[in-house]
Amino acid sequence: MLGALTVLLVCQLIGTIIAHAAGWPIPGPVLGLVLLLGLLIWRRGPSPDVQATSQGLLRQMGLLFVPAGVGIVNQLHVIRTDALAIAVAIPVSTLLALGVTGGLMQWFARAER
């Protein structure tokens, strides 16, 4: 588990260094994801350790969002002032994105046959 966690952190570190050095507006962990994906392709799959640790982390992923979400206590004024904008923009944009992605993919799947 510690070995796998080190692998994940090293990927994140290299990703962060590359993003900063190149001045790319991409978060370091996202580049770390690409690096690990490349590593997995090269090594033809994750080691049992990396597999288990990643699954463990991803299974508890919900917990990891909680501290940021609690930051809502400092944003209550924003939520109150812009309630209408938030209450419209979030549902409408979500339905549009679901419909556009699903509709296009369905169309491709049908054209395939």
Add this chain to the structure above:
Amino acid sequence: MSGAGGDFYHVWVYLQSGPQFGLLATLLVWQGATWLDRRTGHAAWSNPIMISIAVLAILLLATGTSYRAYFRGGQYVQFLLGPATVALAVPMYANLATMRRNLLPILIALGAGSVTASVSAMVLAHALGAPRDVVISMAAKSVTTPIAMGISQDLGGVPSLTAIFVLLTGVFGGLLCLPLFRLLRITDRRAQGLAGGTGAHGLATARLLLVSETAGAFGGLAIGLNGLVTAILAPLLVRWLGF
């Protein structure tokens, strides 16, 4: 001099000055929320993330504890978001063969959905009078939280606000994805999964996983891919829209 009440007060102040309070409160509330979620059979209203945030926020407000004091412990949990993001490569690798077979349709459908989500959210929020930082915080709202918060931070948004927007998107998308697919006659499981993962990340994917393994696999793939695509496109879209 100080009675039992005074001693308790000193302990409380001491606990708040260190990481124990924030860390332990987060873990305890989370375990309570996941227990409730299991008890209710994963009902839509018992989303453990939403419940945990609500309980902790009320706890902070009720006890007059500052977010800074809470975050002294909360930061240790949040730190794991980085490695968790990297770990998304493992399920992506598992779906690599399926992805290669449908590469072009996936990239076109996902790219279109990603741009639709960002642009429509920002334009609507702007049109309804939201200030710039709220509009920017909307850009990555369909992306999985760790990536979304990173994108938001880099764009000059408010990561905490983005975390809330992402959560609202996920809860809403998880509730309405299947009825919407029925309405639009989107029956292909691959299309459903890709749409769920792109439009409403892990929460919609978790919902779709209950009806189909294929949809779940495509959802997992879409979560990671949409994170990448949005990280690349969002800065360009924000500049292009002039926000």
